[in-house]
Amino acid sequence: MKRIYSLVFSLILCMGCNIAGAQNCCDSLKRDVALPVISSYMVDFGGASVLDTYLSPIRYTGLNLRIGYERLQAMKFNPEKWINQLEAGIDYSPAENPAKNHTIHTLMVDLKWGMMHRWRMRQVDGLQLFGGGSTQLRGGALYAPANSNNVVSVKINWSIDLTGMAVYNKRIGRLPVTFRYQATLPVLGVFYSPEYGESYYEIYVGNRSGLVHFGWVGNRFALTNLFTADMHFGGTTVRIGYRNVTETSWVNNLNTQIFRNSFVLGLCGEWLSIRPGSKLSEKARIISAMY
Amino acid sequence: MDMKKTGNILFVILVALMISSCHKQEEFDNDPYGNFDALWTNVDEHYCFFKYKNVDWVEIGRRYREQLRPGMSSTALFDVCAEMLKELRDGHTNLISAWDVSRYWIWEQYPKNYDERIINQYYLNFNYKQSSSIKYTILSNNFGYMYYGDFSGAIGEGNLDNILAYLAASDGLVIDVRDNGGGFLTNVEKLVRRFITERIHAGAISHKTGPGHDDFSEPYDYYFDPVDDTRIKYLKPIVILANRSSYSATNNFVSIMKCLPNVRIVGDTTGGGSGLPFTYDMPNGWTVRMSASEITDPNGVVTEFGVEPSPGCKVDMTETEMAMGIDAILEKSFDVLEMMINE
Numbered sequence: 001m002k003r004i005y006s007l008v009f010s011l012i013l014c015m016g017c018n019i020a021g022a023q024n025c026c027d028s029l030k031r032d033v034a035l036p037v038i039s040s041y042m043v044d045f046g047g048a049s050v051l052d053t054y055l056s057p058i059r060y061t062g063l064n065l066r067i068g069y070e071r072l073q074a075m076k077f078n079p080e081k082w083i084n085q086l087e088a089g090i091d092y093s094p095a096e097n098p099a100k101n102h103t104i105h106t107l108m109v110d111l112k113w114g115m116m117h118r119w120r121m122r123q124v125d126g127l128q129l130f131g132g133g134s135t136q137l138r139g140g141a142l143y144a145p146a147n148s149n150n151v152v153s154v155k156i157n158w159s160i161d162l163t164g165m166a167v168y169n170k171r172i173g174r175l176p177v178t179f180r181y182q183a184t185l186p187v188l189g190v191f192y193s194p195e196y197g198e199s200y201y202e203i204y205v206g207n208r209s210g211l212v213h214f215g216w217v218g219n220r221f222a223l224t225n226l227f228t229a230d231m232h233f234g235g236t237t238v239r240i241g242y243r244n245v246t247e248t249s250w251v252n253n254l255n256t257q258i259f260r261n262s263f264v265l266g267l268c269g270e271w272l273s274i275r276p277g278s279k280l281s282e283k284a285r286i287i288s289a290m291y
Numbered sequence: 292m293d294m295k296k297t298g299n300i301l302f303v304i305l306v307a308l309m310i311s312s313c314h315k316q317e318e319f320d321n322d323p324y325g326n327f328d329a330l331w332t333n334v335d336e337h338y339c340f341f342k343y344k345n346v347d348w349v350e351i352g353r354r355y356r357e358q359l360r361p362g363m364s365s366t367a368l369f370d371v372c373a374e375m376l377k378e379l380r381d382g383h384t385n386l387i388s389a390w391d392v393s394r395y396w397i398w399e400q401y402p403k404n405y406d407e408r409i410i411n412q413y414y415l416n417f418n419y420k421q422s423s424s425i426k427y428t429i430l431s432n433n434f435g436y437m438y439y440g441d442f443s444g445a446i447g448e449g450n451l452d453n454i455l456a457y458l459a460a461s462d463g464l465v466i467d468v469r470d471n472g473g474g475f476l477t478n479v480e481k482l483v484r485r486f487i488t489e490r491i492h493a494g495a496i497s498h499k500t501g502p503g504h505d506d507f508s509e510p511y512d513y514y515f516d517p518v519d520d521t522r523i524k525y526l527k528p529i530v531i532l533a534n535r536s537s538y539s540a541t542n543n544f545v546s547i548m549k550c551l552p553n554v555r556i557v558g559d560t561t562g563g564g565s566g567l568p569f570t571y572d573m574p575n576g577w578t579v580r581m582s583a584s585e586i587t588d589p590n591g592v593v594t595e596f597g598v599e600p601s602p603g604c605k606v607d608m609t610e611t612e613m614a615m616g617i618d619a620i621l622e623k624s625f626d627v628l629e630m631m632i633n634e
Contacts, residue, residue, distance in 0.1 A: 051316060056572050057333065059316070098321065099576025101389070147570040148580055195508065197337055197499030197583045199567045201476050205513035207496070250314040253501045257316070 034286045035079055036272040038072040044243055046262030048093035050104055053255045054153045054194065055144040060104045062095030064260045066243075072289035080118065083130065083289040085163075087112040091140075091260070106258070108140030108155065112184075114163050128290070130165035134184060149199045155256075159189030159215060159222070167290050178230040178291055180241075186222045189215040196253045213251050220249040230268055232291070239266035321574035323359050323368045330372050330386070330579055331356075333571040334379075336502035339585045340566060343593055344380060348504075351378050365575070369393070376579070381595075382538060383568040383582045398535035398562045402607045404620060405469035405534050410438070413616040420457065423450040427458060434628055435461035435525075439482070442474025442540040448522060451485055455523040463528040463628035465621065466548075469558065473539025476567075480515050483547055485524050486554070487517045493547050495591065496567075498584040510587065515547070528631035529554045530624040533600065538562035546588035546598045555627050557604040558620040560597040601627075 044066035051059045068089030075082040093106040114134025121127040139156040165182040194203065195210050203211070213219065228241030241264035249256045270291060274280055317332070319325040331352045341348055355375040359368070369386065373393030376384050386393040411417055414436070419428040424444025427437045435458035439446075458464060483493070495510035518524065533545050533556055542561045548554045566582020573579065588594050599605070606623045 053316065057316065057329070058572055058574065059318075097572055097576060098574060101576040102572055102578070144570075146572070146578060148568045149584070150569040150571075195498060196501055196506070197339070197569065198508070199496075199498065199569075199584050201567065202496045202498060202511060202513075202584065204477070205493075205496070205511075207511040207513075248314075253506075255314045255316050257314075 032281065032284055033079060034272055034280055034284045035074045035076065036270045036286060036288055038070075038268060038270050038289050038291065040068075040070040040072075040239060040266050040268040042066070042068045042070065042089075042239065042264050042266035044068065044091075044260075044262035044264050046243075046260065048095055048106070048261075049257070049259040050093060050095045050106055050142065051255065051257040052104070052142050052153045054150055054196075055104060055142060055147060056097070056102075058097050059257075060095035060097050060102075062093060062103075064091065064093045064262050066091045066260075066262060068266075074287045074289045075115065079287040080120075083116050083118060085112070085114045085116065085134065085289075087136075093258075093260070102144070102146045105143045105145075106140065107143075108138060110136060110138040112136035112161075114161070114184075116163060116165060124168075126169040128167045128169075130163075130167070130182075132163055134161045134163050135159065136161060136184075136186070149201065152200070153256075154192060154194075157186075157189060157191040157215065157220070159186035159191075159220075161186045169291060176232040178228075178232070178237075180226070180228045180230070180290065182224075182226045184224045185217070186215070186220070187217060189220070191215045191220055191249065191251075193249065193251050193254060210252070215249075219251050222247045226264070228264060228266075230291070235269070237268035237270070239264065239268050241266075319574050323361065323363050324356075326368065326573050326575050326577070327356060327359055327372060329573045330577075331375075333573070333579055334376070334384075334581055335504075337499060337569060337571065337583045338379065338384075338581050339499060339507075339583055340379070340381065340593075340595060341504045343585075343595065346379060351375060366390075369577070372577075376581075379581070381566070381582055382562060382564050383566050383580065385580045387578045387580065389576075398538065401535040401559065403534070403536075404559050404606075404608050405536070406608070406613055406618070407470075409613060409616055409618050410467070410621065414618065414621060420454075422454050423447055425450070425454055427454050429458060429461050432625060433460075433462050434625060435464040436467065437464065438467040440468075440471050442471060442476075442478045442544070444474065444478075446478055446481055448481070448518070451481070452523045455485060455525045458525060459523070461527070462632060463530070464525055465530050465532060465624045465628070467532040467621075468537050468541050468544065469532050469534040469620070470536045471538075471541040472536060472562075473541050473564065476540050476543060479540055479544045479547065482544065483515050484518045485522070486526065486529060486548070486551060487515065488524070488526065490514050490516050491547075491550070492589045494543070494589055495587045496584060507585075510591075526553065528628050530627050530631075531556050532558045532620050532624060533561045533598070534559045534620075535562045535597070539564035542594055542598060543586060546592075546594045549598060549601065550589045553631070555601040555604055555631065556598065557600055557624045557627055558606055560599050560605075561594070563595050563597040565594045 046064050048064035071086040088111045091108045116130035116132035119129045142153040163184040168179045223246045225244040230237045230239045243262045245260040247258040319329040358371045419426045423446045493515045495512045497507045497510045500506045565586050567584040568580045569583035570580045606620045608619045612619050
């Protein structure tokens with residue numbers, strides 16, 4: 001028992017030393033390092049394919065529109081090696097059946113926060129690799145106005161994800177361009193699904209059993225691939241890209257498959273906030289999250 | 292084990308997991324056979340009364356599929372599909388196309404047992420109040436009368452307070468739900484809560500848990516609570532007037548009210564429709580609506596084929612009486628109310 005106490009004490013001591021070290025590091029960073037925020041506002045437009053057998057056994061296809069925001073910043077405790085990413089967006093997809101006489105409207109909102117470790121590849125100038133994790137909350141509904149008691153399929157999902165990113169800064173002619181590929185794979189989480197033929201009236205009168213499910217890649221597979229090219233025109237950056245989103249689930253004998261392929265158009269800026277009255281030190285090193 | 296081998300194994304596991312969650316969905320061609328099979332499969336996997344009605348869906352499907360011909364017209368295919376659905380004997384089951392809706396509305400063959408004009412002219416003297424979707428008044432015999440013709444029609448708590456405050460002076464109440472084809476079950480609860488003083492067992496719901504004919508959840512008992520004391524209730528004798536066109540949510544309302552001690556049902560058996568309908572579509576754009584979730588009454592009885600009137604309260608309106616401006620069902624309700632008051 002005494003040995004266990006000693007071990008725990010040693011661990012706490014080590015952590016304390018690390019925190020103290022990090023604090024010292026931060027104090028010096030405050031003076032010498034500036035961590036700009038890369039803010040991006042994006043619009044996606046493309047196509048969607050929607051299958052949700054709670055609503056229909058038929059696959060619907062149509063448009064996909066998304067308005068999104070992304071924020072990237074190197075993290076204070078170790079800005080060379082760690083960055084954080086915040087993303088939020090709203091997707092809307094009006095999709096039609098093959099006969100073109102019914103529509104399913106899909107509206108989804110998502111919020112994601114993650115941390116990634118950075119490796120600068122010395123072998124290839126301008127190449128950085130990132131790997132880490134994120135957590136995201138995604139919710140919304142599919143609405144089939146032609147249906148009766150199965151008129152809506154609610155989707156709520158919280159997940160812990162693996163995420164990886166490759167960034168390559170390169171000049172094309174005189175134009176600096178940042179190429180980027182990022183993949184995000186939810187691996188664990190919880191999600192909501194009604195049972196096979198369960199009405200929302202039954203849920204309303206109190207039967208809430210079997211609605212929340214433990215999610216993993218075996219019953220809920222989702223993957224987001226994002227390719228972008230950020231073209232830096234002076235202080236303004238124009239982003240063009242492509243986003244591919246796969247969301248599938250198989251639970252309670254209900255099959256959901258939503259695929260989105262969209263072009264991405266965005267405006268980005270790298271911002272540095274400085275306290276009024278203070279100046280950025282001439283020696284200050286600016287560490288960008290990605291550029 | 293070297294790194295390459297481990298990587299390969301992990302890759303295979305990941306692909307296997309992706310395949311398992313990305314479940315293959317059966318697809319049907321958009322031709323007569325494909326659409327027929329899509330319809331048959333939709334019903335096969337979601338309809339909830341096969342066992343209750345002793346329907347052999349496989350045999351029915353085989354029999355009607357034999358009537359298909361390659362290249363047959365859409366109208367001919369619709370007729371075959373519509374006839375097949377009628378085998379389910381279900382008013383909640385419809386095939387919906389751009390030009391027709393197939394139906395099994397058996398109530399059309401029964402006595403109508405309701406004439407709005409007779410009520411308005413000879414009993415209400417065209418003089419009644421209307422609040423939200425309910426018309427109401429106190430009749431000359433001091434019985435209250437409420438007509439609710441559509442459970443889809445909005446009823447607010449404030450409307451009900453005003454209606455029941457006005458009717459509070461009556462000796463008994465007639466709630467007429469004849470020709471009410473149903474609507475929202477939430478309105479059933481809203482109305483029933485005005486006529487109870489304690490929590491009541493309103494029934495049980497079970498739903499399909501999978502495509503098999505026996506894949507059902509355990510029945511879930513649900514309850515209604517009375518409105519709080521700041522709201523107006525009506526607790527005097529009540530008679531519900533029903534006919535065969537009292538269907539779906541109305542059937543549910545009648546089945547619950549029938550179990551209250553101060554309530555009698557007068558008129559005809561209701562039209563039934565105790566299954567909650569779900570809708571699915573087919574490759575050609577037609578939709579099929581069908582009973583997909585089963586609701587029983589407070590006694591655990593399936594009321595798919597209707598709720599019978601209280602003992603001694605079955606009444607049909609005759610042509611002769613109607614010609615004389617007499618609503619025999621309403622007249623009977625006065626007798627029943629008098630009897631309940633004197634009991």
